Amino acid sequence: MTTEPATATTRPEERRARAALTRIAEPGDPTVGRWLREHGPTETLRMLTAQEPPPGISNARAAGYRLRGQHARPDPDLATIEALGGRFICPTDPDWPSQLDDLGDQRPIGLWAVGHPTLRPWALRSVAVVGARACSDYGTHMAATLAADLAEAGWTVVSGAAHGIDSAAHRGTLAAGGATIAVMACGVDIPYPRGNTELIRRITQQGLTLAELPPGDHPTRSRFIQRNRVIAALTRGTVVVEAQLRSGSLITARRATALGRITMGVPGPVTSGLSAGVHQLLREEGQLVTDAADIIELVGSIGEDLAPERRGPVLPRDLLTPATAAVLEGLPGQGDADTAHIARTAGTGVDEAAGRLHELQALGYVERHGTRWRLTTAAREGGTPRIR
Template sequence: MTERAERQTALDLTAGTGPHTGPRTGADTGAGAVRAALPGEERLARVALTRLVEPGTTAVGRWLRSRSAAELIELVRTGQEVPELSLDQQRLEVLRRRLALTDPVADLERLRAIGGRFLVPTDAEWPSQLADLADAQPIGLWVLGTGSLRLLALRSVALVGARACTAYGAHVATELAAALAERGWVVCSGAAYGIDAAAHRGALAVGGMTVAVLACGVDVRYPRGNSELIGRIAEQGQLLSELPPGEHPNRFRFVLRNRVLAALTRGTVVVEAAVRSGALSTARRAQELNRHTMGVCGPVTSELSAGVHALIRGGGATLVTDAAEVAEQIGSIGADLAPPRDSRPRPRDLLHHAAAQLLEAIPGGPAGASVPDLVLRTGFPADQVRKELYGLCSLGFVQRVGSHWRVIR
């Protein structure tokens, strides 16, 4: 659709007429009338809806599962009651006034000017796993950055945690993100201070791909202290938001953002979180969506690890300590296995006490030690030293070189 056509369609949404329908009468604008929306019109209607309602509004989600956004916009514009949305006249009037101030074409142009785009569920780039959110599925997604979001999300993991994190938490998040990126995983987080920022930086440091799911417009650098980092993510990865350009975050939008982060990724790792940390809401949403939920153990004396510990102890998360263990949880069966932690006893551990003591007494290096030297070192009789040395030689621990014995393993 050309820009001129899009502008005309936007005017049609406000004026109530369109080149394909002609003027609408009272008979075809009722709540029960269903009119097929053109693809461009439906996209513009969804852009407008992102201005009218907050992310995750389930009543709107239920409507969109069976009817078009364009029809809903038309009903709001004409001020008709929409029983499915349970809107009283006062709320409907507020939406009408907000709709009059909305310019979806300008919003699209504003984002295109900086290289962004608006995705809807019918787009090939739309991540299909977001359908797991059911009625809370995003109306649309504003994306800034190159690459297919759908393909990036297929092998992605969320790393979340406390904003006021400890040095330990920041170190673990950075190392985990870097190692996961090196394994080909896309690291997702929220671009906030603390664990989020450490996760993004870890992925960027090794040339990896990272996606930031924001609680504001993708053209808004929030928090300001992470402005440079957010700019790097836009260049090397992607910025993603349900909110239109220019929108700023609030407390509730952060919580609503977390459901998208949980649904978008294969699993969520909570690196560090207090008992009432907002990061735990992402873990809870991941559990509800049957995603893998993992936690990193921290110092038992740290309040910032208490929430993670409670999550693990309650069975809500699997304990992970490195990227290999994370990949094993969320990767392909049999293809992303973590190396086994070998706790079996070593051959030296099976030696009886005298033989083990004698073996420890032999100095390293090619010179080794003579029998008289070992008698002095161990206090064992010479005959016992000789017997033990030959036993050790049979087991492949030592070898004789002239009158000396030296360790070979």
């Protein structure tokens, strides 16, 4: 039997029962979740492995639970996760992220984890970055950049370790030396997809891999869908970078919305099918974001994590006083004019206009020809004089 973690508050028999139940019930099974809530893990395990079916389910379903129960070996599974340097986190452990409780009866039975020793602090300040597997260069760049900038700002980046946007988000975080969590749709000892074996190894070393499924279990389509609910619940917000209209990442985003989390999308070219799902999300419920500052403002502390004000570059003429700028605007775009004409156009006196014109001459905006004034070539090309 494995050694009980020093910080654990879960009793050993309850930990064993929950470990066994991850072999018996599929992730997100609301019936088993209800029994856990009403009867606790030890009694729920007994009900699922007894010969008489539990109340409220068919004989066929009860037989399926019993069949899986015959292959449940919690002690070897707990020994395997310990040998990997990991642990099995239960809802009664101090390291359990309480935001997962928002899933109600679909809350994970427990989480098999390998990597960074503390999950809860990382999850409290985390953002999910998800999107298409077959993504574009634009999507890869945006996901990696957003993740790196979030990591540098002290946020944990959560994704699913899949090809495409998920991989780019994890790599961007790792490159910035930040914290990243991969939520797997299989056992944490199964590198899936195989092409990301090295990436998953790096995540385990620098970050954390999580799974509801016990060691050795393989992914299925339904397990990917259920995995998405954990990503949505674990984080304070979900960012979709690229997604087609029928994309699993949109499921994550909609689960996040249903859970009261912030849902965000990065816009892309309107001609790209990879951005069609994101644009639909933005029309329906999502917040448009273009960089990490936008994301942090939405998911961060109110009044503290504000994005900087967006504005264009400051041009030299922006630094002119209002009176001087009015005189500059009083010059014709083409040709020249005398001081009186310029004063009348600017709405000021002749003496005031003359003084401002000499100031503008010193700054290189205007030039004098006898008694007349005209814009310099640089002012005509780089400024925005009013054409009269």
